[in-house]
Structures are given as C-alpha cells and as structure tokens.
Amino acid sequence: MSKPKVFVTRAISEKGFELINDFCDVDLWMDDLPPSREDLLQRVRGVDGLLCLLTDRIDGQVMDASGQQLKVISNFAVGFDNIDINSATARKIPVGNTPDVLTDATADFAFALILSVGRRLMEGERYVRNGQWKTWGPMLLLGIEMKGATLGLVGFGRIGKAVARRAMGFDMRVIYYSPHEKKPDPDINATRVDFETLLEEADIISLHTPLTTETRHLIDSEAISKMKPTVVLINSSRGSVVDLDALYEALKFNRIFGAGLDVTEPEPLPLDSPLLTLDNIVIMPHIASASKTARDKMSWMAAKNLIAGLEGITCQIVSIHRCINDLLTQGLRPCMSKLFFYNFLSLT
Numbered sequence: 001m002s003k004p005k006v007f008v009t010r011a012i013s014e015k016g017f018e019l020i021n022d023f024c025d026v027d028l029w030m031d032d033l034p035p036s037r038e039d040l041l042q043r044v045r046g047v048d049g050l051l052c053l054l055t056d057r058i059d060g061q062v063m064d065a066s067g068q069q070l071k072v073i074s075n076f077a078v079g080f081d082n083i084d085i086n087s088a089t090a091r092k093i094p095v096g097n098t099p100d101v102l103t104d105a106t107a108d109f110a111f112a113l114i115l116s117v118g119r120r121l122m123e124g125e126r127y128v129r130n131g132q133w134k135t136w137g138p139m140l141l142l143g144i145e146m147k148g149a150t151l152g153l154v155g156f157g158r159i160g161k162a163v164a165r166r167a168m169g170f171d172m173r174v175i176y177y178s179p180h181e182k183k184p185d186p187d188i189n190a191t192r193v194d195f196e197t198l199l200e201e202a203d204i205i206s207l208h209t210p211l212t213t214e215t216r217h218l219i220d221s222e223a224i225s226k227m228k229p230t231v232v233l234i235n236s237s238r239g240s241v242v243d244l245d246a247l248y249e250a251l252k253f254n255r256i257f258g259a260g261l262d263v264t265e266p267e268p269l270p271l272d273s274p275l276l277t278l279d280n281i282v283i284m285p286h287i288a289s290a291s292k293t294a295r296d297k298m299s300w301m302a303a304k305n306l307i308a309g310l311e312g313i314t315c316q317i318v319s320i321h322r323c324i325n326d327l328l329t330q331g332l333r334p335c336m337s338k339l340f341f342y343n344f345l346s347l348t
C-alpha cells in the first residue's frame with residue numbers, strides 16, 4: 001500500500017521526523033528559511049498531510065492548493081495564529097498544535113527576560129565588554145528587586161501559571177488578567193484583577209496571551225500610559241500583542257523602566273528598527289521554547305498529530321500507558337498527562 005504524502009516545511013528534530021518518515025512519503029523543505037508563498041503553494045499540491053511552522057501562513061488558499069485529499073494540518077507550535085482555523089474547519093481539516101510540552105521552557109525564558117531586564121544583565125555585559133568597568137559603584141546599574149514586586153500576568157493559561165509558580169519562589173505578589181474565569185489552582189497564590197488594575201499595579205508585566213483580534217496591540221500607547229514608570233514589560237507570546245512604535249516612545253523617554261521581547265512585529269525585527277538603538281530593552285529571536293527537551297517533545301507531538309490525522313483520528317485522548325511507553329522508547333520523559341491529548345482544534 002502506498003504511504004500518505006506529506007510536506008514538512010522545515011527540518012525538525014529526529015524524535016518526530018523518524019516517526020513521520022516511517023509512516024509517510026515525506027517531502028521535506030531543507031532550507032533554513034521558510035518556503036516562499038509560491039513554494040508553499042506548489043509543494044502542498046496533492047499532499048495528504050502538512051506539518052508546518054509558525055512562520056508559514058496557512059490559509060484557505062494553501063488548503064485549496066493542496067486539494068481535497070488534505071487530511072490534516074499539524075502545527076509545530078502551541079500558538080496557531082498562523083493558521084486560518086475557520087477555513088480549516090469549513091473544509092473539515094483537523095489542525096493539531098503542541099500544547100504543554102513547551103510550557104516550562106517558555107516560562108523559564110520569560111523569567112530569564114524578567115531578570116535580564118529587571119537586573120540589567122545585558123547592559124552590565126556590554127559595560128564590561130566595552131571597557132567601561134573601572135570600579136565598584138554604589139549607584140551602578142541599579143535594577144529592580146524581585147522580592148515583594150508585583151508580577152502582572154496577562155493571560156493565565158499553562159504558561160502564565162508556570163511563570164506564576166516561578167514568581168512564588170521569588171516571593172513576588174502575583175496578579176493576573178484573564179478574560180475568562182480560571183479554575184483556582186491550590187498551588188498558585190495569584191489574584192485575578194481587571195486589565196486596568198493590572199496595568200496600574202504591576203511592577204513587572206508579562207504577556208502570555210494568544211494572538212487574536214482582541215489581543216492585537218493590546219499593549220498600545222494608552223495601555224502603556226497607565227503603567228508605572230518603573231515597570232518592566234515582557235513579551236514571550238506573539239509580537240503583535242505589543243504596538244512596537246508605542247513601546248519605542250515609552251522606552252526612549254523612560255516612561256517605563258525596560259522591556260524584554262522574545263517576539264516582535266514583524267519577525268525578524270528589521271536591523272534598522274529604532275528599538276535596537278535603546279539600552280533599556282532586551283530582544284531575543286523567538287527562542288523561548290528552544291530547550292532541546294521542549295523541541296524534541298514538540299517534534300514528537302507534531303508528528304503524532306500528523307499521523308493521527310492521516311489515520312482519520314480527529315480528537316482523542318490516547319491511552320496514557322501506551323503513550324508513556326512510546327515516549328520512553330523515544331528517550332523522552334513524559335511531563336504531564338495532558339501531553340497525550342492530541343489537540344485537534346478545528347473539529348472538536
């Protein structure tokens with residue numbers, strides 16, 4: 001019997017790629033850069049499955065270019081704003097993502113940004129390398145103390161909660177804004193507040209919300225004007241949640257203390273962006289989930305989603321035992337039971 005044809009839009013770790021290769025006839029995009037729109041439209045033609053990245057815009061045109069045989073779209077990311085879910089649903093194509101497996105890596109990184117900006121690590125590093133370090137100074141590179149600071153989390157899903165857990169270890173007060181009531185978590189001491197209160201009270205604001213029409217430019221000049229002048233703003237969600245022109249103005253005139261961005265609008269940030277002229281910002285190339293462990297698990301999960309979709313399974317909670325064995329055979333340590341939920345977003 002012939003194997004299902006799939007297009008994989010970038011090389012992923014072997015943890016998942018080997019599964020796909022065993023089960024499918026794979027067309028792998030080998031370049032380091034994503035396929036152009038033209039290449040994407042051409043290479044999806046006739047495939048049964050598509051494994052794509054957040055750098056690929058997957059809309060109705062791509063789905064139609066592929067053809068009616070397309071059975072599944074598996075996104076190698078937890079965020080799925082690059083995929084037009086409505087178009088997929090209309091065509092009855094299940095879409096998978098990779099929740100949970102990158103929660104800790106991303107929360108660690110958000111915290112790394114909090115500390116980098118709050119304690120001015122990058123500025124200190126530049127100071128040393130530039131030969132400016134002449135002596136110990138009582139007023140040198142003063143930053144923000146974590147203990148007792150109020151951390152405001154925008155979004156209180158898996159990653160927001162994981163950041164809250166880390167903050168508790170630093171004796172911070174945690175408040176969060178979420179448009180939806182969240183089930184109380186007995187291990188996390190955090191208070192739900194409205195958006196305005198969060199902006200006004202937080203010493204550190206960390207964004208963990210998906211990108212939707214409601215959250216695009218949620219952090220604009222008006223939101224920034226309500227923040228404390230000493231606030232640190234961190235974004236490891238999606239670049240478009242922050243209006244970068246407004247952020248630049250605020251940072252330039254020290255209306256806020258600093259910012260740490262793992263994500264920007266656009267990506268990559270153009271080299272002539274004025275943000276790159278500022279000292280009070282740390283900008284990273286969208287690497288919050290880039291631990292080896294997380295990327296291996298994302299690869300494995302994206303592969304499993306792709307194969308499940310090809311097999312016609314659109315929503316399932318697979319037997320935990322079977323999956324734990326699967327994971328161990330792959331040399332991966334299971335993290336949470338939810339890992340085994342193949343999250344098909346569009347048809348459930």
Ligand code: DGY
Nearest residue numbers: 076077078079102289
């Ligand atoms: C995601 O998965 O959505 C991240 O942005 C990349 O890991």
